[in-house]
Amino acid sequence: xxxxxxxxxxxxxxxxxxxxPVPESFGADTTAVPTPGPGQFLSRTLYLSLDPLYRAAMRGxxxxxxxxxxxxxxxxxxxxxxLESRHPGYRSGEYIVVRNGWQQFALSSGQGVRRLDPDRAxxxxxxxxxxxxxxxxxxxxxxxxxxxxxxxVLVSAATGPVGCxxxxxxxxxxxxxVGIAGSPEKCDYAVRELGYAACxxxxxxxxxAQIRAACPGGVDVYFDNVGGEVLSCVVNLLAPHARVIxxxxxxxxxxxxxxxxxxxxxxLSARATLQGIVVQDHLxxxxxxxxxxxxxxxxxLFRYKEDITDGLASAPAAFCRLMRGQNFxxxxxxxxxxxx
Amino acid sequence: xxxxxxxxxxxxxxxxxxxxPVPESFGADTTAVPTPGPGQFLSRTLYLSLDPLYRAAMRGxxxxxxxxxxxxxxxxxxxxxxLESRHPGYRSGEYIVVRNGWQQFALSSGQGVRRLDPDRAxxxxxxxxxxxxxxxxxxxxxxxxxxxxxxxVLVSAATGPVGCxxxxxxxxxxxxxVGIAGSPEKCDYAVRELGYAACxxxxxxxxxAQIRAACPGGVDVYFDNVGGEVLSCVVNLLAPHARVIxxxxxxxxxxxxxxxxxxxxxxLSARATLQGIVVQDHLxxxxxxxxxxxxxxxxxLFRYKEDITDGLASAPAAFCRLMRGQNFxxxxxxxxxxxx
Numbered sequence: 001x002x003x004x005x006x007x008x009x010x011x012x013x014x015x016x017x018x019x020x021p022v023p024e025s026f027g028a029d030t031t032a033v034p035t036p037g038p039g040q041f042l043s044r045t046l047y048l049s050l051d052p053l054y055r056a057a058m059r060g061x062x063x064x065x066x067x068x069x070x071x072x073x074x075x076x077x078x079x080x081x082x083l084e085s086r087h088p089g090y091r092s093g094e095y096i097v098v099r100n101g102w103q104q105f106a107l108s109s110g111q112g113v114r115r116l117d118p119d120r121a122x123x124x125x126x127x128x129x130x131x132x133x134x135x136x137x138x139x140x141x142x143x144x145x146x147x148x149x150x151x152x153v154l155v156s157a158a159t160g161p162v163g164c165x166x167x168x169x170x171x172x173x174x175x176x177x178v179g180i181a182g183s184p185e186k187c188d189y190a191v192r193e194l195g196y197a198a199c200x201x202x203x204x205x206x207x208x209a210q211i212r213a214a215c216p217g218g219v220d221v222y223f224d225n226v227g228g229e230v231l232s233c234v235v236n237l238l239a240p241h242a243r244v245i246x247x248x249x250x251x252x253x254x255x256x257x258x259x260x261x262x263x264x265x266x267x268l269s270a271r272a273t274l275q276g277i278v279v280q281d282h283l284x285x286x287x288x289x290x291x292x293x294x295x296x297x298x299x300x301l302f303r304y305k306e307d308i309t310d311g312l313a314s315a316p317a318a319f320c321r322l323m324r325g326q327n328f329x330x331x332x333x334x335x336x337x338x339x340x
Numbered sequence: 341x342x343x344x345x346x347x348x349x350x351x352x353x354x355x356x357x358x359x360x361p362v363p364e365s366f367g368a369d370t371t372a373v374p375t376p377g378p379g380q381f382l383s384r385t386l387y388l389s390l391d392p393l394y395r396a397a398m399r400g401x402x403x404x405x406x407x408x409x410x411x412x413x414x415x416x417x418x419x420x421x422x423l424e425s426r427h428p429g430y431r432s433g434e435y436i437v438v439r440n441g442w443q444q445f446a447l448s449s450g451q452g453v454r455r456l457d458p459d460r461a462x463x464x465x466x467x468x469x470x471x472x473x474x475x476x477x478x479x480x481x482x483x484x485x486x487x488x489x490x491x492x493v494l495v496s497a498a499t500g501p502v503g504c505x506x507x508x509x510x511x512x513x514x515x516x517x518v519g520i521a522g523s524p525e526k527c528d529y530a531v532r533e534l535g536y537a538a539c540x541x542x543x544x545x546x547x548x549a550q551i552r553a554a555c556p557g558g559v560d561v562y563f564d565n566v567g568g569e570v571l572s573c574v575v576n577l578l579a580p581h582a583r584v585i586x587x588x589x590x591x592x593x594x595x596x597x598x599x600x601x602x603x604x605x606x607x608l609s610a611r612a613t614l615q616g617i618v619v620q621d622h623l624x625x626x627x628x629x630x631x632x633x634x635x636x637x638x639x640x641l642f643r644y645k646e647d648i649t650d651g652l653a654s655a656p657a658a659f660c661r662l663m664r665g666q667n668f669x670x671x672x673x674x675x676x677x678x679x680x
Contacts, residue, residue, distance in 0.1 A: 227604060246608045260600035261607075264567065268586045268616030276608030 008033045011102035013068045026316040033105045041087045043080035045100045049127035050331035074102035128161040128330035129304045137165030140245045140277040145221040149174030156180040157225035161330040166223040178214045232262035238270040246276040305329030351442035353408045366656040373445045381425035385440045389417040389467035390671035414442035468501040468670035469644045477505030480585045480617040485561040489514030496520040497565035501670040506563040572602035578610040586616040645669030
């Protein structure tokens with residue numbers, strides 16, 4: 001239960017940013033903690049997930065189901081704990097994944113809520129490698145990429161929750177995983193901790209030459225989390241019949257009009273396939289993700305990194321940092337301690 | 341047999357063009373008609389195929405196997421008749437597909453030669469709808485596009501040998517074929533003769549609005565023969581899980597550095613697949629093409645148009661016309677009459 005004196009702190013979307021979001025894009029307020037009606041429950045937010053997707057929601061021209069308007073509570077996936085329930089399916093104390101958004105408390109009717117077993121893995125992983133980012137990396141790599149043992153799988157944003165899942169899954173199924181990341185620290189971590197055969201810093205020198213050196217037989221599978229210049233470079237280095245999985249376009253997040261894509265002439269001559277993955281199409285594979293990747297984690301085969309910021313008030317600055325690519329690991333805000 | 345006095349007229353590649361080729365890109369000479377050695381045969385060229393591919397061969401930076409150097413006889417596929425044979429597999433009078441290039445007579449060792457049955461279909465079709473262009477259109481549409489009955493298949497360069505094969509195959513297997521072509525005459529022909537449900541003139545007005553009107557449920561399969569602006573437009577109009585077959589990039593033929601491609605963000609959100617087709621990968625399906633499309637032709641279900649120019653000397657001007665998109669139907673040069 002929350003204390004009678006508790007108030008609900010919330011972060012609001014305040015001003016559509018031009019380009020990269022700034023702290024002034026956000027506001028804050030405080031309201032009463034709401035009381036659940038029949039069929040509802042109240043939960044306390046423990047972890048808030050910061051996702052580049054919500055940059056798109058801040059755009060006036062984004063999809064209606066996603067679009068934020070000034071004054072709205074910022075939206076986002078959270079891990080929360082049920083505090084008070086008038087819902088027959090949830091009882092106080094349970095851990096759940098729920099879209100509480102950027103606030104300390106919220107009501108839910110249970111729609112879209114996923115129950116968590118805190119003994120299986122740290123509950124925060126439900127927003128990362130055992131949540132939607134991991135699902136995109138795992139299903140995109142396994143079902144769209146179809147890597148064969150010995151093939152070379154290149155992964156951009158290699159240390160993030162999507163990339164680290166794709167890259168480690170590639171290695172574990174017998175492929176050779178090569179990463180691309182944005183700093184020497186990330187590259188070092190990718191090789192030392194995540195088991196990439198090599199990792200290329202895309203901010204240092206000739207990207208094409210570096211990829212060619214790390215992938216002498218060409219790229220059989222490219223798991224693309226960034227689009228833009230990196231994708232334009234990689235399409236020239238594809239092995240015959242390569243598969244490219246388009247999973248994110250981080251270079252396009254901060255601009256209104258998407259930039260042109262890579263020349264497709266090399267895609268044609270490589271007989272390559274380009275395919276987009278939208279994680280919502282693969283929600284039925286969440287139990288498989290939890291089972292398979294969960295077992296890899298428990299066996300010590302699979303690692304992950306979280307970039308945790310403390311306190312809801314720090315969320316705007318942490319989100320801006322994420323949108324500048326300065327996070328290292330899955331970006332989370334710890335809104336409340338797991339055990340009060 | 342050729343007359344003792346016959347000479348071999350040849351068209352040579354003379355000067356690398358900048359941009360669209362001009363007649364001055366070519367030269368000509370006359371040599372003696374060669375005499376076959378053991379294991380060789382001499383053939384007389386009947387039809388010369390003009391293909392955009394050879395624009396790429398005129399580039400200094402093209403693939404080595406394809407590259408033309410100034411002074412070389414222009415290369416090209418031809419239908420020819422064996423005149424004199426010292427090859428055990430070929431006898432005088434037989435019709436063949438052979439890469440004689442832009443000349444009246446040539447020797448061959450039989451490598452890469454395909455024998456033709458002149459009773460099955462006019463021999464010129466072996467360079468068009470029953471040759472490599474038809475093979476690209478047929479296999480790309482059927483095996484990569486996988487159109488389902490009732491789905492909408494959009495085809496650019498809809499009246500050319502590749503496009504007309506893809507579009508008519510789509511219609512015959514039960515899909516709804518919509519064409520894109522470059523003039524009112526071509527569009528009229530596409531609907532009236534080729535059976536497209538609609539055909540859009542990409543030179544008249546708002547292309548996106550026209551496609552949207554002709555494909556109200558979105559585009560399930562896009563068979564792309566042109567790339568460039570048309571492709572960039574179509575990717576925004578894809579139905580969920582659409583397939584895009586990349587078969588040609590005519591907008592890039594006359595430039596040295598391929599332009600960027602379409603934004604891939606709409607490809608991602610449509611969960612679409614982009615795949616290139618290289619016809620050489622499908623040569624084993626030539627007998628299937630001859631059997632299936634041949635039967636459609638004989639049943640009157642499938643039509644085609646040839647744009648025939650008479651005389652080898654007219655080949656340079658006809659090729660330049662093709663590269664400006666001014667041909668209408670498969671571009672051929674009749675080098676000699678079929679029956680002397």
